[in-house]
Amino acid sequence: MENKTGKYFKYAIGEIILVVIGILIALQINNWNENRKNKITEADYYCRILDDFELNERLINENYELTTNRIKLNKELIKDLNNFPNDRSTILNKFVASLRQDVFVPSTITFEDLTSSGQLKLLTDIKLKNRLIKHSTFLNNSLNQLKENRYEIVKRYTDFELITELGYQDIEYVKQELDKEHIDFLPNINWTNDPTHPIFIKFQDNLVFILGMQIRQKQHLSNLKKEIQEPIELLKNKKCK
Template sequence: MEKNKTGKYIQYALGEIILVVIGILIALQINNWNENRKNRIAEADYYCRILEDLELNEKLIDETSELISNKIKLCKELLSDLNKIPNDRSTILNKFVVALRQDVFVPSNIAFEDITSSGQLKLLTDLKLKNRLIQHSAFLNNILNLLQENRNVIIDRMDDFESMSEFGYQDVDYLKRELDREHIALLPKNNWTNDPNNPIFLKFQDNLIVYIAMLIRQKQHLSNLKKEMQEPIELLKDKKCK
């Protein structure tokens, strides 16, 4: 201080502080840039994975709809077979078991569920597309609930028969292979398929009509879902995942 060097020391110290601050700011900027770059890569990856899920679901819808169409055709054949008297109860019930098998539509929604459950939805910066994907997820869940309701109606109808042995379920091939003649002899011999006035005949015929109606509704729900998917698919193809 006696040699008048105080000013130089202060200038030197300020210069060091400024350099340190500039260095920190540059480091923070580089870190932010790197984080943004990683986020944009992750965002693009999510868009492509979501698109893959949607395109896979299109194929699953087409395959499930074709299976449903085959079941509708089989149920219509059953209606005709039932009303061709005399008929064979075993043949009718074996066809019915095939028609009754439920082909459950299980969509692939892994990517969107992953990004929402992990709290990374904020990575999607295209607000229009993000909102559209959220709407699609809600629509998909609603369709799945409607499809489940249809299946419940079918299951409830089948449970409506008071006696499955009276109905003749023992005539189905996999049960006939397991039951021997002694067990079969213990069961009712109700030949209801050849009696149009029999309550079981009437109920079975009615259930077939309801089943066909539920199958038609399933196809309509899947068709609506496929139509609803087209906009998010196009947005992803055109803007985000080429």
């Protein structure tokens, strides 16, 4: 009986050891599988973020070029205004064209998905992860500054007490909706040919201010273009296809 009990005891211990080993192997396989899936997900995030960054770089370049053209148009407008005699309608239509704002809307879907879902921990490249966080902060600050610039430009555009005396009715898209009867009701002040007229002085002052805002906007875009280069290179090193 003692021999049988000893054999059963050894057999039970052996079974327990086999079960424990089986559990450890299963856990190891599960951990390996989870790590493999996390690596695949991590690589996918890197590639998607790179796609977003390369799109944003193109958008920055487009906005930079558009802003450069508006600065050029605004400088021409200051000359045109002081080239007497001039045409009020031509001046105002050029003015509206120089004010048009193309809003830079970057693609941040992937990084926002990472942060909002708590998956930022999947990024194991600490240097790159910290660089992406830094870029996100820089980008948000730049967007706020660009928004502030647009607000100031629009504010100056509408900063006239009497829109009809300014000649808003001469702007092409407004003029198309007005017939001669409507036009005859409105004042026709030739302020663009009188440099002493209060509207002329205020209009020219606003042109210079708006020019400054456009130059500032171009600087923000230039800084953003420089800032985005390093994270793009770091992401490219991940060899995304």
